[in-house]
Amino acid sequence: MRRPRGRLPAAWSPPRAIRASPAGYTSIIRAAARGREENAVNFREIVESIAQACKWEVTEDEDGTLCVEVPTGSGRSQVVVITEDVDVADQPIARYWSVIGEAEGIDFRRCLEENARLAYGAFALQGQNLVLLDTQLISDADPMEVGASIGNLAAYADRYERDLFGVDTY
Numbered sequence: 001m002r003r004p005r006g007r008l009p010a011a012w013s014p015p016r017a018i019r020a021s022p023a024g025y026t027s028i029i030r031a032a033a034r035g036r037e038e039n040a041v042n043f044r045e046i047v048e049s050i051a052q053a054c055k056w057e058v059t060e061d062e063d064g065t066l067c068v069e070v071p072t073g074s075g076r077s078q079v080v081v082i083t084e085d086v087d088v089a090d091q092p093i094a095r096y097w098s099v100i101g102e103a104e105g106i107d108f109r110r111c112l113e114e115n116a117r118l119a120y121g122a123f124a125l126q127g128q129n130l131v132l133l134d135t136q137l138i139s140d141a142d143p144m145e146v147g148a149s150i151g152n153l154a155a156y157a158d159r160y161e162r163d164l165f166g167v168d169t170y
Contacts, residue, residue, distance in 0.1 A: 043084070043094060043141050046141055046143050046146050047066055047068065047082060047146060049143065050143055050146055050150065051150075054147065054151070055071075056068050056069060056071075056150070057069040064084070065082070065083050066081070066082040067079055067080075067081050067082075068080045068081075068082065068150055068154075070150060070151060070154035070155075072154055072155055072158040072159075075168075076158055076162070076168045077154075077158075078098055078154040078155070078157050078158040078161070079098060079154075080096055080097070080150050080153050080154050080157075081096070081097050082094055082095070082096050083095045083097075084138065087135075087137075091138075091139065092137070092138040092139065093135050093137055093138060094135065094138055094141065095133065095135050096133070096134040096135070096149055097124070097131045097132065097133045097134070097153075098131060098132050098153050098157035098158075099126070099129045099130075099131050099157070099161075099169075100129070100130045100131060100132060100160045100161045100165070101129065101164060101165040101169070102128055102129060103125055103128055103129055104128070106164070108123075111130070118132075118156060120132075120134055120149055120152035120153055121133055121134035121149075121152070121153045121156060121157075122134070130160075130164075131157070132153055132156055132157045132160070134149050134153055136149060
């Protein structure tokens with residue numbers, strides 16, 4: 001079993017803020033968004049059209065969970081899992097999350113400090129894993145925002161996975 005290094009290097013900085021979407025996907029996402037009626041939001045269709053335009057692989061589990069595999073460069077990729085839920089006002093939300101690694105030995109104070117600098121998502125615990133998590137109202141789902149959330153969450157999670165664990169597992 002691999003052991004996390006537990007602490008981010010003092011000179012570590014999160015990936016450079018990615019404008020609108022990662023790796024130059026902005027124009028692709030805009031093209032996928034064209035022609036969409038604002039009121040006819042089908043969240044799964046948005047995710048699938050963005051993934052197709054960006055050449056991301058999407059799979060769906062038997063329980064309806066979407067898994068989007070996003071290439072992050074240098075032969076690496078990161079899986080972003082998307083589940084649907086409701087908030088305290090019973091509004092449907094999308095919950096995006098990506099596993100970074102096992103939480104054992106991680107400096108959680110440092111994670112909380114990093115949360116203040118992240119442009120997308122936040123560190124969270126899910127079971128025994130450290131994850132990056134983001135949420136969005138489904139009724140407000142916009143292809144640009146959905147694509148940016150998925151792509152940026154994947155980029156950040158992959159960077160933390162590499163820096164903390166030195167692997168490409170998730």
